[in-house]
Amino acid sequence: MSGHPRISRTERAILELLVSEGELFGLQLVERSRGVLKRGTVYVTLGRMQEKGFVESRTEPPAPGAIGLPRRLYRPTAYGVGVFRAWSRAARAIARLQPHEA
Amino acid sequence: MAVGDALHRIGRNLCSCDLCGRVLEPVIADLQHEYEHADGAAERFFALLGGYAAFWRSFGWCLARDAAARESRRYLGSASVAFLIVVGTLALSEILFLHTLQGVRNVVLRVLSWVPYLSYIGWSARINTATLTFGLPLAMLPALLYATRRRGIITPSAALLAIALGTILTTASSGWIAPAVVRWSVVAERDRFVVALGGRRQVPPIDFDGCPDCRAWPDVIRGARAPLKHRYPGYPTYVAPEDRGLPAWYRSVLRERLLLIVFAILAGLIGWRLGLALERRQADDDGVFRTRDDGGRRVVVVGEDGED
Numbered sequence: 206m207s208g209h210p211r212i213s214r215t216e217r218a219i220l221e222l223l224v225s226e227g228e229l230f231g232l233q234l235v236e237r238s239r240g241v242l243k244r245g246t247v248y249v250t251l252g253r254m255q256e257k258g259f260v261e262s263r264t265e266p267p268a269p270g271a272i273g274l275p276r277r278l279y280r281p282t283a284y285g286v287g288v289f290r291a292w293s294r295a296a297r298a299i300a301r302l303q304p305h306e307a
Numbered sequence: 308m309a310v311g312d313a314l315h316r317i318g319r320n321l322c323s324c325d326l327c328g329r330v331l332e333p334v335i336a337d338l339q340h341e342y343e344h345a346d347g348a349a350e351r352f353f354a355l356l357g358g359y360a361a362f363w364r365s366f367g368w369c370l371a372r373d374a375a376a377r378e379s380r381r382y383l384g385s386a387s388v389a390f391l392i393v394v395g396t397l398a399l400s401e402i403l404f405l406h407t408l409q410g411v412r413n414v415v416l417r418v419l420s421w422v423p424y425l426s427y428i429g430w431s432a433r434i435n436t437a438t439l440t441f442g443l444p445l446a447m448l449p450a451l452l453y454a455t456r457r458r459g460i461i462t463p464s465a466a467l468l469a470i471a472l473g474t475i476l477t478t479a480s481s482g483w484i485a486p487a488v489v490r491w492s493v494v495a496e497r498d499r500f501v502v503a504l505g506g507r508r509q510v511p512p513i514d515f516d517g518c519p520d521c522r523a524w525p526d527v528i529r530g531a532r533a534p535l536k537h538r539y540p541g542y543p544t545y546v547a548p549e550d551r552g553l554p555a556w557y558r559s560v561l562r563e564r565l566l567l568i569v570f571a572i573l574a575g576l577i578g579w580r581l582g583l584a585l586e587r588r589q590a591d592d593d594g595v596f597r598t599r600d601d602g603g604r605r606v607v608v609v610g611e612d613g614e615d
Contacts, residue, residue, distance in 0.1 A: 230337070231333050231334075231337060232337050232340075232341070244337075244357055244360075244361040245360060245361040245364030245365060246364065246365070246368075248329070248330045248331075248333045248334055248361075248365055249330055249365055249368045251329075251330075251333075252326070252329040252330045255329060271343075272309045272339065272343065273309045273310070273311060273335070273336060273339030273340070273343070274311075274315070274332050274335055274336040274339060275336060276333065276336040276337060276340055277332075277333040277336065
């Protein structure tokens with residue numbers, strides 16, 4: 206069903222980290238994911254999640270004397286949290302099902 | 308200039324603003340942050356290595372995403388239509404002027420032989436490959452110019468994709484399709500000759516090694532690097548006169564084909580940039596948008612009142 210939100214494995218990993226830890230930088234997500242997220246693709250996934258409305262971002266406040274571009278902090282939206290919790294409930298329910306019950 | 312500034316400029320100039328801001332700028336910010344907080348040269352080196360690798364991977368994704376966007380597909384559609392019309396017109400004129408009426412053909416070939424460098428086209432025209440060899444790179448300019456004018460200012464990735472596709476087509480056409488046509492026409496001519504002789508004379512088989520224009524890319528590259536041929540085992544140092552200039556001939560054919568590829572890229576780039584310049588000029592004249600410099604970044608301002 207095209208109207209339902211789709212959530213990939215990496216998106217779930219990101220949402221799980223953001224829901225449990227709050228606001229994080231992209232590199233922090235990579236470090237804490239224990240190899241699930243890669244540095245080269247994390248922002249691609251985060252960008253896609255922003256398009257879907259799962260996460261929102263803001264630039265870090267500029268530090269005095271800092272050179273270069275400000276880093277970006279990501280946090281889940283209420284919609285993202287809702288989708289993640291619904292998916293987690295569904296995953297738990299599916300895991301409880303036994304073949305003989307079907 | 309800070310670390311990553313060059314990457315930022317590449318991203319800003321080649322990707323859409325949205326993707327650059329959402330995907331590329333955070334990657335560069337991480338690179339700059341890691342580099343700034345690294346202890347020692349080794350850590351800085353690994354910060355650069357990881358940051359650059361992450362940037363190019365994300366950049367590739369952004370280019371692909373921009374190229375697959377709806378606007379880019381429309382741009383490619385317009386470019387393809389213009390390309391086909393130009394190539395079709397060239398093919399039609401080639402058939403009409405060079406392969407139909409003998410009188411017209413003689414005049415055209417005479418004119419082509421007078422003009423410097425056009426004698427190449429004249430030679431190709433004798434064997435039905437002028438459009439395949441020269442027409443395709445030539446058509447890149449009007450195709451990109453038309454598409455840019457028709458679709459307005461779009462992300463560069465669409466134009467770069469169109470140029471890449473045109474270059475691949477030129478490479479395939481000049482290096483495989485045109486030589487195949489030449490081979491076919493040489494074989495057909497020989498067969499006609501054999502039939503005309505009616506078996507009265509023995510006709511030797513065609514030696515395609517002596518015809519670099521009949522050879523595809525891999526054979527031309529091999530021929531250009533091959534040592535001189537020694538046909539006669541009894542005379543190990545002797546090289547037959549017909550073989551002496553062969554590697555040089557292969558090298559010249561290779562050079563011509565490489566020049567055609569360069570020509571295709573240049574024609575595409577000129578068409579795109581020209582279309583962009585004309586489009587900007589017209590938009591400026593119409594007051595549709597103006598650009599202003601916003602901290603080193605060009606921002607498009609829409610409307611007379613500067614509504615962004």
